[in-house]
Amino acid sequence: MKSKEHTRQVRDKVIQKFKAGLGYKKISRALNIPRSTVQAIIQKWKEYGTTVNLPRQGRPPKLTGRTRRVLIRNAAKSPMVTLDELQRSTAQVGESVHRTTISCALHKVGLYGRVARRKPLLTENHKKSRLQFATSHVGDTANMWKKVLWSDETKMELLGQNAKRYVWRKTNTAHHSEHTIPTVKYGGGSIMLWGCFSSAGTGKLVRVDGKMDGAKYRAILEENLLESAKDLRLGRRFTFQQDNEPKHKARATMEWFKTKHIHVLEWPSQSPDLNPIENLWQDLKTAVHKRCPSNLTELELFCKEEWARISVSRCAKLVETYPKRLAAVIAAKGGSTKYCLRGLNNYAHPTVQLFICKKMFGIMYDFCSTSHVHTTLYWSFTWNSNKIDSCLWL
Structure with missing residues (x-):
């Protein structure tokens, strides 16, 4: 509710008592009004020489x-x-x-409507495991992390878009070819890739044919892991990193590591933000989609070419700053951190798209409809397996 405004008579009495030599506290007690009010009335009188209400600039605010x-x-x-x-x-x-x-x-006050980031669901056990991992490794030397070979799988989609695309257009021209982004049902197909890297650069990048299972995963390791470690000059006593997917932790797979004398880094579940290869996947997808591959063969070729182009300095920087990731996990007490780059894979359904679109841009729609704005920036709404590209009013 609006704060009480004192009458002209009360304000005049405050000035009279002030002129008589009374202090703020005595005036406050005598007139039974707050001391801050007394001070405000006197300051206004000193500045403008009056106690009347001054003309206000513009319309009074709707909200008190x-x-x-x-x-x-x-x-x-x-x-x-x-x-x-x-x-x-x-x-x-x-x-x-x-x-x-x-x-x-x-x-x-700096509060804006934004789409909530998608983060892996973390139970208390997950947080405890992540915190234990971070605290046990936060003191490791930089040389130790240089000996780690990081690995992961990712899906690359054909005709996917990783960047927002905006268009300036007039009303009723949304479907003109120059205002649209070509898409194919289900993204036009996709390929699964396995890759690895270290601070010395990128290792092998391999296409996974069909569904990945334990046998196929071991075949990829057999053909690419040791060769990548050799090419990157990691030496014999390097550490291999992988997540905790069942095919990675299968008994036969762990026996394979033991036979090859490969040390595997103990990894906390639900921790993509602790794997710096996620940043390289994002770099790769951005670079490949700029080249607009027209089929899956080109998609695979472009992926391998762009993977090879990733600079050693980029890889080294990700590993060099790894202690910051550990510090972030410790600061979050095992919770999620800003380093997680996972997108909106679970939000590709049209109903959910419409829901998020309405939530995000309801303010813009209301503004345009109530303010009689006739010239509007019209946008298009596109999705891929990683994130919303753009959400725009049609």
């Missing part, structure tokens, strides 16, 4: 300071609260305002 603070507090306390819920909360205190007014108030 108190309601604005409540909105900000609710949004900070419950980040997933919707504008509709905040709007209803203002109506309950007698201040019915538009969604746009609420969003503007939140924007002024």
Whole structure:
């Protein structure tokens, strides 16, 4: 509710008593008003020489300071609260305002509507395991991490898009060819890749034909792991990193490592943010999709070419800064960190697309409809297996 405004008579009495030599505290007690109010009245009188209400600039704000603070507090306390819920909360205190007014108030304090990042689900056991891994390795030397061969698999999609694409266009031209991005059902096909790298550069990148199982995984290791370690000059006593997928931890696979005398790094589950190869996958997808491969054969070729082009300095930097990842896990007490690059793989369904689109851009739609804006930036809505590319009003 709006704070109480004192009458002209009360303000004049404050000035009279001030002129008589009374201090702020005595005036406050005599008139039974807060000391801060007394101070504000006197300061205004000193500056403008009057106690009358001065002309205000512009229209008074729809939201009072108190309601604005409540909105900000609710949004900070419950980040997933919707504008509709905040709007209803203002109506309950007698201040019915538009969604746009609420969003503007939140924007002024740096709160913006954004799509929540997708992070691996972490149980308490996962967090405990991640924290134990980080604390046990945070003191390891830089030379130790240089001896690690990092590995992982990733899926590359044909005609996928990894970057936002915006178009300037007029109304009713959304389907013109120059305003669209060509897509193929199910992304036009995809390939699965296995790769590895160390601080000395990238190792082998191999296409996985068919479904990956334990036998196929061991065949890939047999043909590529030791050769990659040799090419990267890791020596005999290097450490191999892999995640905890069943085919990786199968008894036959672990026996293979034992037979080859390869030390395998103990890895906490649900920890893609601790594997720096995730950054290289992102680099690879961005580079390949810029070349627009037209078929799966070209896709594989471009992947291998771009993988070979990744600089040694890029690889070395990722390994050099690895202690920062461990520190981030420790700071988060085993929780998620900013280093996780996993996308929105589970949100490719059209219903979910529409839901997120409405949630993210409801503010823009409301603004355009209520402000009679006729010239609008129109966008298109595209997806791939990793993230939303762009979400735009059609």
